[in-house]
Amino acid sequence: MSEITNPIDVITAIDGQLKKVNTQSLDLSFNELLDMKRSGELDVSPDYQRLFRWSEGARSRFIESLLLEMPVPPIYVIEEEDGKYLLIDGLQRISSYLHFRGELEASHLDPVINIGDKLKLVDCDIVNQLNGLTFDDLSTALQIKLKRAFVRVEVVRKGSDPKFKYHMFKRLNTGGDLLTNQQLRNCTIRLLDPTFNDFIIRMSEDEDFKACTENLSRDQKLAAFDQELVLRFFALKNNRAGFVHDVADFLTEYMEAVSDPDINVSFDYTAEEINFKKTFSLLNKTLGVKSFGIANKNGESITKGFGVYHFEAFTVGLQESIGKIDENDPEKLKEIEACLISIKLDNTFIDLTTGGGKNSKGPLASRIDFVTKKINETV
16 A cells, blocks of 8 residues: 655645745736737747647637637736747647738648738528628727637746746647647747757758658658657667657657756757768668658669668668768768668568567567668668
8 A cells, every 4th residue: 555645745736846846827808919929028839839720610710709709718828038928729729810810921831821811701600691701801899809709818928937837838739639749848848948849840851851851741741750750860870768659758858858947858859960960861762752662562773662660770770880981982872872772672671661560679689680680781
């Protein structure tokens, strides 16, 4: 039987955490929020903005709710050191209002929304007469009513513990079916320290990396899967021993560890960037767009698809030899290319990278070690 915690200790622990946070509640009109967005006082970070996914019907019904004076859930913001607010919850509602007012820019949507494009209401199911109308079509009275519609704004004041801000965002957004794991990491972990987050995004724009991952779909890139691959590379290269089974938790924990000033995990940004760029330059010069392609059904050639197990195996498997390879030596590049192709077509490697049950520590080590051994023999 576990020892029962003293209730006084629990109260003391909670009180200790409460001292780390300072909050404030405000009632603001949506027109005030629009003015704050225009002036830059309300920041919706680009990574967070890409999560806006409400359909035109959902946006329209939200506008209908405001006109009908229905209760609106609060939005949450963080007060930054310069006094500006960073939005951490309420994106779908604020963006819907901005679209209706012609103040939304969302290049990730199809069709694209530009500043000046105003939402035409559709699928309003209480006041059907609203369907087909834009903000300009409303009477002056209804326009004023909409502008004055207010929402409770919960503010985490500046000076609050950054970790509290981080955990608050994470809990508000975890479980939302619109956020991928990497999008959530981009938005939350930067609240601890944005340096590593910005580094990952910058590495995902490297031309050789982009060439090697060219076959990722548009949806995968919008979901920040390319950035997750960069994180996966560094996490496996530097902390492979920390991987047990759940890849998502493993990547989050590594990104947290590098970003959290109190954990102080070593990460040499200059050396890591040089290594990253050489790794993908070498792959681009040898296999290019087929760097992470898999063998076809006959096992005779390589497809242009993308296999995440191949990504892990080849990028990490190269690391023991990367310092010995002269990527400006044409003959050596031919040898490396032949080696990489032979690995992809090897029946043992195919078995290590296909079928179920491969997303665990043992199979991960086996496929990386297989590549490492073959490349070492070539170099």
